[in-house]
Amino acid sequence: MTALLEATGVGVRFGGVRALDDVAVTVRGGEVCGLIGPNGAGKTTLFDVLSGIRRPDRGRVLLDGVDITRRSPVWRARHGVRRTFQRQQLFGQLTVEDNLVVAQEWRRGPVAARRARAAELLRVCGLERLAGTYAGVLPVGQARMAELARALADPPRLLLLDEPASGMSAEERGRLAAVVRRVAEEEGCAVLLVEHHVSFVMELCARVVVLDLGRVLAEGPAEAVRADPRVRAAYLGSAGSVSGPAECDPAVDR
Known part of the structure; x- marks a missing residue:
């Protein structure tokens, strides 16, 4: 199936700091994809690029094959790109x-x-x-x-969820997961979510992308990513047991 979201070669610099470096992410319609990584990995910056809040220094963002790299957040919202934020x-x-x-x-x-x-x-x-x-x-x-x-x-085509489970109880996380699955499976929406609650990501997402220091460290099926020694060293191992609900400081990352 053709990707509904396709970001390629995305680069963003803040002065001398390279926040994103040649990042590529794709999400198909009907898919729930997780985006994880330590604080400072560039996850929020990537969401800013995908939602139009920040224009990348290089690279492209395509929505269903159409280049939207220079489109405004309002244009994207009215064409089906929806986003939630870390702060309510x-x-x-x-x-x-x-x-x-x-x-x-x-x-x-x-x-x-x-x-x-x-x-x-x-x-x-x-x-x-x-x-x-x-x-x-x-x-x-x-x-x-x-x-x-x-x-x-307003039914979305692409849904960007930034730490949607933060502050939720186990029961609330269960309902959240059910709603996200429904939107993806029944409405064909492409979902990309950032979440520090690793067990939630692994249960909900068939595919996971890991960012570290502004670059894609790993990408693939959830279980394969969980077992990747590079991921364990960079993120999972430092956040807690890879089989448990690893969570780290929910501060805004750039």
């Missing part, structure tokens, strides 16, 4: 339901249709009883799920 971006003064309705307003369809879509996502994401709750008072785990629902409000 909900409108705290709006209810959870209204956050989902607002995410669809650019299409200018009937309000009833937007509210119907919001109701569907509230149900899928287990947020029905919180529909009228102001987003600003949600606990972290529920806020993360509300952000995912908002990213899905």
Whole structure:
């Protein structure tokens, strides 16, 4: 199957620091791909490039074969590229339901249709009883799920999830995984997620890409990546047991 997302030769420098160096990542429609690596590996910078927040110094980003390297974040969002962030971006003064309705307003369809879509996502994401709750008072785990629902409000083609399981309980992570699988399998969405909870990544993602010092260190099936001695040395071994829920400092990485 042709890749829906294809980034090739991506390079980004911050002064004398090479944040990304000849990075290549592909994700097919219907696939959930994990992106892991130690803090400072360049994961957030790569997401900034893919979502249009930062223009790379070199390389290209293709969406379903179309070069979008110079396209704005707004253009990408309106053509199906959705992203969540490490830090919550909900409108705290709006209810959870209204956050989902607002995410669809650019299409200018009937309000009833937007509210119907919001109701569907509230149900899928287990947020029905919180529909009228102001987003600003949600606990972290529920806020993360509300952000995912908002990213899905206008059906995405490419979904970029930046530490979506951070702060979630085991039960919430289970629901998150179920929703992500559903979006990929039933709607054909390509999903790329960054997550420090390694066991979550290994259970959810069939394929994993590992970044280290701005370069792709390893890529392949989850179990093969878990067993790669280079990955164990650079990331998994320093974060904890490779068979356990390895997590490291969730600080923003560049």
